[in-house]
Amino acid sequence: MKRDSRLSSVLHALLHMAEREVPMTSGDLAKCLGTNPVVVRRTMGFLRDAGIVASDRGHAGGWRITADLNTISLRQLHDALGEPALFAVGNRNEAPECLVEQTVNAALDQSFAEAEALLLARFGEITLSDLTADFSMRYAALLKQKEP
Amino acid sequence: MKRDSRLSSVLHALLHMAEREVPMTSGDLAKCLGTNPVVVRRTMGFLRDAGIVASDRGHAGGWRITADLNTISLRQLHDALGEPALFAVGNRNEAPECLVEQTVNAALDQSFAEAEALLLARFGEITLSDLTADFSMRYAALLKQKEP
């Protein structure tokens, strides 16, 4: 399957939105992301359902962030997207009768569970405001580099 | 993408092979795995290229383990399979010009790198002999349960 880049996409979109005051349309965001407005609406729709953003139709409409940047963690965004599978590798059969396969599954499941727990914990620690702060530092560094 | 279950498959196959003395044919293994002999050959071929198993044609041919069960770790098997991508989630664009996207990628990359390091470390700790030992315990427990 293609790799799921929706978490990356919504982060990219939210950071652009956070840098502005006015709502951004699906078309605006699509240009930033290099994709299609429909894809933006489809993906951002999950965040709307989770109460993280709101969308308005008509003139001056578009998408705006409704939650506090300090409280939006990557974990919340992942959850809002429906907790998609994180791993591309998995068991052949999730509920096998074969005792050998049960043994294999148990070993793999434990390793994957530990890695998933770590990943989700990290996601829980990182908020949107962390990312906007990191972006500001990167931007300042870029300006300094260009105009010494 | 469909989930990659090749690591699970080869573990299942290797454990069945470890429980026997004689080689197992692709057809034998395909029955154990509930798949096709060609899929078995294709997947086991990676392990043969890595020197973990050998295959013989003709009568009494088939697949046999050539390495020491104590030395074959899940990590080695994962490597033998070509180190397939472990995560189903990733960045939208791996080398973006957009500073916002670079910020997003950096955050995600770090979290994924940590989780991947943990997963590969766990894979490195688990050997085939660990699994055969676990299987024996499960088998003994099953017998005890059935015939008290």
Added chain:
DNA sequence: GCTTCATGTAACTTCAATAGTTATGAATCG
């Protein structure tokens, strides 16, 4: 009210990689 702008959504096609299938060739052993 009409036009324009914007989202909402359905209904596709495309894409990428494993899994599965069919067919054929080649080697080994009795």
Added chain:
DNA sequence: CGATTCATAACTATTGAAGTTACATGAAGC
């Protein structure tokens, strides 16, 4: 020789995100 078994090519099937097209809906401005 002939049965067995692997080796491999060349497909199709599967799966879910991504991308596209089309049209309906609702809000703002005139």
